[in-house]
Amino acid sequence: MILKWEILILLISGIASCTRCGQNSKLATKKIFADEHPALNNDTPNVKIIWDTAARKISHDIYFAEYGRVHRYNQDTLILTYHGGGKGNEWDNIVMRRSYDNGNNWQPPKIIVPDNSQNRYYGFSTPELLTLKNGWLLLAYTGRGKPDDSTHNNIQVTISKDAGSTWSKPLIVASGRSWEPAMIQLPDGTIQMFFSTELSSSKKARGRHEQKIVMASSDDNGKNWQTPIDIAFSSKRRDGMATPLVLKDGKGVVVAFESVYYHQSPCFIWSSVDAQWRYRGLGSESNGRRWCGTANVWGGAPYMLQLPTGEILISVQDAGGRPIERYTQWKKNTMLVLIGNSSARSFSNTSCPWPNLPNNEGAYFNSIFLKNDSTVLAVSTYNFKDKHSEIWCKEGHIKREILNKGQLAKVR
Numbered sequence: 001m002i003l004k005w006e007i008l009i010l011l012i013s014g015i016a017s018c019t020r021c022g023q024n025s026k027l028a029t030k031k032i033f034a035d036e037h038p039a040l041n042n043d044t045p046n047v048k049i050i051w052d053t054a055a056r057k058i059s060h061d062i063y064f065a066e067y068g069r070v071h072r073y074n075q076d077t078l079i080l081t082y083h084g085g086g087k088g089n090e091w092d093n094i095v096m097r098r099s100y101d102n103g104n105n106w107q108p109p110k111i112i113v114p115d116n117s118q119n120r121y122y123g124f125s126t127p128e129l130l131t132l133k134n135g136w137l138l139l140a141y142t143g144r145g146k147p148d149d150s151t152h153n154n155i156q157v158t159i160s161k162d163a164g165s166t167w168s169k170p171l172i173v174a175s176g177r178s179w180e181p182a183m184i185q186l187p188d189g190t191i192q193m194f195f196s197t198e199l200s201s202s203k204k205a206r207g208r209h210e211q212k213i214v215m216a217s218s219d220d221n222g223k224n225w226q227t228p229i230d231i232a233f234s235s236k237r238r239d240g241m242a243t244p245l246v247l248k249d250g251k252g253v254v255v256a257f258e259s260v261y262y263h264q265s266p267c268f269i270w271s272s273v274d275a276q277w278r279y280r281g282l283g284s285e286s287n288g289r290r291w292c293g294t295a296n297v298w299g300g301a302p303y304m305l306q307l308p309t310g311e312i313l314i315s316v317q318d319a320g321g322r323p324i325e326r327y328t329q330w331k332k333n334t335m336l337v338l339i340g341n342s343s344a345r346s347f348s349n350t351s352c353p354w355p356n357l358p359n360n361e362g363a364y365f366n367s368i369f370l371k372n373d374s375t376v377l378a379v380s381t382y383n384f385k386d387k388h389s390e391i392w393c394k395e396g397h398i399k400r401e402i403l404n405k406g407q408l409a410k411v412r
Contacts, residue, residue, distance in 0.1 A: 059391035068391035196240035264293035310342035332362035
C-alpha cells in the first residue's frame with residue numbers, strides 16, 4: 001500500500017522520492033531562513049590558462065567511454081571514474097582507474113558497478129566521486145531502469161572504506177527519472193548531493209519534460225539520506241548537470257547547472273552554509289540568489305573548481321564557433337574554460353583546450369581537475385568521426401598578469 005502511494009506521488013508531481021530516509025523528521029524542525037544575498041565583488045580575474053598541445057587517452061580500450069572525472073584521494077593517489085560499454089550499450093558499467101604517481105600513469109581498469117541486473121536495469125551511468133573527511137569514498141550515479149521511466153530509474157550511492165578496493169551494496173537515494181548526481185561535504189560533515197529530476201507531469205520544455213535541480217543530504221557519511229528538496233526550477237527550461245562548490249572563506253555554496261532551453265546557460269544558484277538551502281522560496285534573479293550567463297557563451301554540462309587564490313574556473317561544452325547544431329549534434333561540441341572571480345561572476349579569459357577540432361569530432365561531458373596550484377587538467381569525452389568515444393586529458397598551466405592599480409586584465 002505504501003509503495004503504491006509513493007508511485008502515485010511520483011507520477012503526478014515528478015518529485016524524486018527518497019528510499020531509506022531515517023532522518024526525515026529532522027528536516028521539519030530546522031530553521032527556515034529569509035532570503036540572503038551572496039557576497040559580491042567586481043574583481044576582474046588576471047588569470048589565463050595556457051594549454052599543452054600534447055594529450056593522452058586515459059580510458060581503457062572499449063568502444064564507448066564517457067563522463068570522465070578525476071578526484072584526489074591523497075597526496076599522490078588520483079582516482080578516475082567514467083561509464084562505458086559496447087556499441088549500442090554505451091551507458092552500461094561504471095569503471096574506476098587509479099594513479100599512484102599524480103596522474104602520470106594509470107592502473108588497469110576495474111568495473112566497480114557492473115550491469116549484472118539486466119532484467120532490472122539497462123545500465124549505470126554519470127558517476128561522481130567524493131572523498132569524505134573520514135577517508136571513505138562515496139560514489140553516486142544513475143541507475144537506468146527497465147523500463148526507462150520515473151518508476152524504475154533512480155539515483156544510487158555506494159561506499160568504499162578501503163580507498164576503492166571494495167564497495168558496499170548500492171543504496172537507492174532517490175527514485176525518479178533523474179540524472180548526473182554531484183556531491184560536496186560541508187565543514188560540519190553534512191554531505192549534499194545535487195541532481196536533476198524530470199517533471200513527469202509537464203512537457204513544456206519544447207515538447208520535452210521540464211527538469212529541476214534537487215538536493216538530498218546525509219549527516220552520517222552517506223549511510224542514510226533525507227528526502228530531496230527543490231533547489232532550482234525555471235518553467236519551460238530543462239535545468240540539469242548540477243555542479244556544486246563550497247566557496248572559500250565561508251562565502252557559501254554555489255551550484256552551476258545547464259539550462260538547455262535558455263540562451264544564457266549556464267546558470268548559478270547560491271545558499272549560505274548556515275541556511276543549507278532552507279529558504280522560504282527558490283533562488284531567482286529577483287531575489288539575487290540565482291543568476292545566469294558567463295561571457296556571451298552558451299555553455300552546457302558545466303563543471304567548476306576554485307583556485308587557492310579564489311578565482312573560479314568553469315568548463316562548459318559549446319560549439320566554439322563551429323557549425324554544430326546544439327541539440328542534435330551535442331557530442332560534436334568542444335570544451336571551453338572560463339575564469340571568474342570568487343563570487344562566480346565576471347567570467348572571461350576564455351580558453352579552448354582542444355583548438356582546431358574538426359567538425360566531425362567533439363569534446364563533451366568535460367570536467368576539470370586541479371593537479372597542483374599551477375596546473376589544471378582538462379578531462380574530456382572525445383568523440384571521433386566514427387562516433388566512438390574515449391576519455392582524453394591534457395594539462396593547462398595557470399599564468400597571472402601583474403596589473404597596475406585600476407587596470408583591467410588583457411588576455412591575448
